[in-house]
Amino acid sequence: MMCRKTAAALCLALWPLAAAAAGGDDLDLVAKAVDVQILPGYETLAAASAELDAAAAEDCDPEGETLRDAYNSAFDAWIGVSHLRFGPSETDNRAFALAFWPDDRGASRKTLAGLIREEDPVVNDAESFGNVSIAARGFFALEMMLYDGSLSEGDPGYSCRLVRAITRDIATTAAAIEADWDPAYAELILHPGPENPIYLSDLEALQELYKALMTGLEFTADSRLGRPLGTFEKPRPKRAEAWRSGRSLRDVQISIAATSALAEILASDVPEETRAPLDVAVERAGRLAGRLDDPIFTGVETPTGRLRIEVLQQAVNDVRDASQAVIGPALGVSQGFNSLDGD
Amino acid sequence: MTSRRTFLKSLLVASTLPALSWADAGSPAYLAAARRPDGAFWLYGLSETGSEIFSLPLPTRGHAAAAHPRRPEAVAFARRPGTFAIVLDCVSGQVKRRLDAPEGRHYYGHGCFSSDGRLLFTPENLYAEGAGRIGVWDASNGYARLGDFDSGGIGPHDIQRLPGSEVKVIANGGIRTHPDTGRIKLNIDTMQPNLTYVDEDGSILETVELAPELHQNSIRHLAIHDDGLVAFAMQWEGDPTRNPPLLGLHRRGAAPRLLEAGMEQPRMRGYAGSVAFSGDGRFAGITSPRGSMVHFFRVADGGLAEALAQADVCGLAAHALGFVTTDGTGGCRVIVPGGKVTDEGRAEVAWDNHLVRLNV
Numbered sequence A: 001m002m003c004r005k006t007a008a009a010l011c012l013a014l015w016p017l018a019a020a021a022a023g024g025d026d027l028d029l030v031a032k033a034v035d036v037q038i039l040p041g042y043e044t045l046a047a048a049s050a051e052l053d054a055a056a057a058e059d060c061d062p063e064g065e066t067l068r069d070a071y072n073s074a075f076d077a078w079i080g081v082s083h084l085r086f087g088p089s090e091t092d093n094r095a096f097a098l099a100f101w102p103d104d105r106g107a108s109r110k111t112l113a114g115l116i117r118e119e120d121p122v123v124n125d126a127e128s129f130g131n132v133s134i135a136a137r138g139f140f141a142l143e144m145m146l147y148d149g150s151l152s153e154g155d156p157g158y159s160c161r162l163v164r165a166i167t168r169d170i171a172t173t174a175a176a177i178e179a180d181w182d183p184a185y186a187e188l189i190l191h192p193g194p195e196n197p198i199y200l201s202d203l204e205a206l207q208e209l210y211k212a213l214m215t216g217l218e219f220t221a222d223s224r225l226g227r228p229l230g231t232f233e234k235p236r237p238k239r240a241e242a243w244r245s246g247r248s249l250r251d252v253q254i255s256i257a258a259t260s261a262l263a264e265i266l267a268s269d270v271p272e273e274t275r276a277p278l279d280v281a282v283e284r285a286g287r288l289a290g291r292l293d294d295p296i297f298t299g300v301e302t303p304t305g306r307l308r309i310e311v312l313q314q315a316v317n318d319v320r321d322a323s324q325a326v327i328g329p330a331l332g333v334s335q336g337f338n339s340l341d342g343d
Numbered sequence B: 001m002t003s004r005r006t007f008l009k010s011l012l013v014a015s016t017l018p019a020l021s022w023a024d025a026g027s028p029a030y031l032a033a034a035r036r037p038d039g040a041f042w043l044y045g046l047s048e049t050g051s052e053i054f055s056l057p058l059p060t061r062g063h064a065a066a067a068h069p070r071r072p073e074a075v076a077f078a079r080r081p082g083t084f085a086i087v088l089d090c091v092s093g094q095v096k097r098r099l100d101a102p103e104g105r106h107y108y109g110h111g112c113f114s115s116d117g118r119l120l121f122t123p124e125n126l127y128a129e130g131a132g133r134i135g136v137w138d139a140s141n142g143y144a145r146l147g148d149f150d151s152g153g154i155g156p157h158d159i160q161r162l163p164g165s166e167v168k169v170i171a172n173g174g175i176r177t178h179p180d181t182g183r184i185k186l187n188i189d190t191m192q193p194n195l196t197y198v199d200e201d202g203s204i205l206e207t208v209e210l211a212p213e214l215h216q217n218s219i220r221h222l223a224i225h226d227d228g229l230v231a232f233a234m235q236w237e238g239d240p241t242r243n244p245p246l247l248g249l250h251r252r253g254a255a256p257r258l259l260e261a262g263m264e265q266p267r268m269r270g271y272a273g274s275v276a277f278s279g280d281g282r283f284a285g286i287t288s289p290r291g292s293m294v295h296f297f298r299v300a301d302g303g304l305a306e307a308l309a310q311a312d313v314c315g316l317a318a319h320a321l322g323f324v325t326t327d328g329t330g331g332c333r334v335i336v337p338g339g340k341v342t343d344e345g346r347a348e349v350a351w352d353n354h355l356v357r358l359n360v
Helices: A004-058 A065-081 A091-098 A107-118 A138-147 A149-153 A156-190 A202-229 A248-266 A272-291 A303-331 B004-016 B262-268
Strands: B030-035 B041-046 B052-058 B062-067 B073-078 B084-089 B095-100 B105-107 B119-126 B131-138 B144-150 B156-161 B168-172 B194-198 B204-208 B217-224 B230-236 B247-250 B257-259 B274-277 B283-288 B293-298 B304-309 B313-319 B322-327 B331-335 B341-346 B350-357
Touching: A004 A065, A004 A156, A004 A202, A004 A248, A065 A138, A065 A156, A065 A248, A091 A138, A091 A156, A107 A138, A107 A149, A107 A156, A138 A149, A138 A156, A149 A156, A156 A202, A202 A248, A202 A303, A248 A272, A248 A303, A272 A303, B030 B062, B041 B062, B041 B073, B062 B350, B119 B156, B131 B156, B131 B168, B168 B217, B217 B274, B230 B274, B247 B283, B262 B283, B262 B293, B262 B304, B274 B350, B283 B313, B283 B322, B293 B313, B293 B322, B313 B331, B322 B350
Parallel strands: B156 B217, B274 B313, B313 B350
Antiparallel strands: B030 B041, B030 B350, B041 B052, B062 B073, B073 B084, B084 B095, B105 B119, B119 B131, B131 B144, B156 B168, B168 B194, B194 B204, B217 B230, B230 B247, B247 B257, B274 B283, B283 B293, B293 B304, B313 B322, B322 B331, B331 B341
């Protein structure tokens, strides 16, 4: 049972902060997140995706260095904003269209193989390609085209057109998210109020960012790390994110950095003493991720390697717990059980 | 295989054992699923004021439950796109039966019984075709699968029976999904939700659609008052800045009425999670976990009676005094619209989406 006394003591200790936050500093935090992370993040994603599209247009050889470099840069940019799942990224399933993962049923491979087998002309028209199954779009479909040899058996001319259709679609989607954010959606989240159709109060704008932070950390711990861990009896290295292109650990590192940065922004008005647990957790998760030498988590199959990944997973969960303890009460926000689910 | 002897024995047992009733399960007023602090999911039987009467473990996160009208049996549905439901004996706590969705289908988390409790109806997605179906199970015969019929639309979510009849009303949410792509919505541009009334044999009696500009307002949950008035709650999939009404009322043969909250409308964030009538039928309410708000409307003139904030609220059901709400922080309230709000304490669990009233 949760100790009432502790809860009361926490409330007392944090009350002056909550009062200060209610005084009108909340919007500064939102502005900081928008200016420092959200707008630059989506700008980078749009630019890197355009470069990826240009690289594929130049040379679609799946083993070509320029194309693979461009793929990695754009994927990096995506992971950096992948926790910001609200507003423009959710319109028309855009975030899913960029990153369809996890894919337990192998829908990406199935759909891509079908397109290749039938040499479906949908790849010739950008607008039509935007309507193909989400499983055949985005970074994970592109990864399969570039790194999975089994899909390269069809006509190379067709595969090339398919790669170009995917990169063009990624660039279009990334540009659409950026265009919606800058300036329209940024204006909405920066100016809550009774007339605002989405954010009626500062608290709601903050709540959105807090929810993004918490779900982002949860996704990294439960999916990016938890899926390859599987169970001790049955580790599942092939369930790691983007293992074909060797990005599994890299994705974890980038996402930890991005969510930690958002946590620090949301906690920036909290006095150093109170936020110490968060700072400690952030530093530790970053340090452990930085020195893990296991790019695609094959270590889950050995006792030592497994331990390292479990420790990292625990560290990410600690960032989440510390965010909840430090940021939640200070801003008066909470993460909902029902509001996150929805049905 | 059943031998003649065991068959006779089972007949004997059936005829001599007194049938158990909900009174044997402590006469709960409500059923609700919840997550405990250790992360496990349980189904609870609750009193009029939200205190625990019984609790039974669930294998995974639940959504809603259907209560057998006579026997103390609850069917707990896994959340969409779950492929199983379990029949729980609420007296012994035993799992009596597991209902696996037929190959190529999944449930939507809701279901209802015929008035005599003989048949169970389950909304299902036949996903290769994206067709909405209503599965029919024989609850008088170990829940054997009997067959199915057309739900009258895509994405049948909730189903309820009209009082004093076998006519059922189905909320076809209109959204096509496929388990290969999880909860990703595949037809938002063309979706066309409706309310469909079906007779006991599955014949479609009436289909109600909203105006074309509201075709992205997914009709998801239902509540029915004793006089046959149907309340339906919606989830808006269109332009998030539009904030259309999320509650509708419909009586068979008439046009639907949509209830708007004016300036309060945006606080629901385009999402209604549960719907209920007050015990006396004078009010209809909807909850929004996304906006942490509850709205109560007067049935008579459709006006907003009260807007109340409650963190992570979703469960909503009729109460003799008005309504009961439950939320993800363990809170439970009895609310008289425009009157008293009573906090019924805080349970150490997160109450899940729905609070199901037992009409027994």
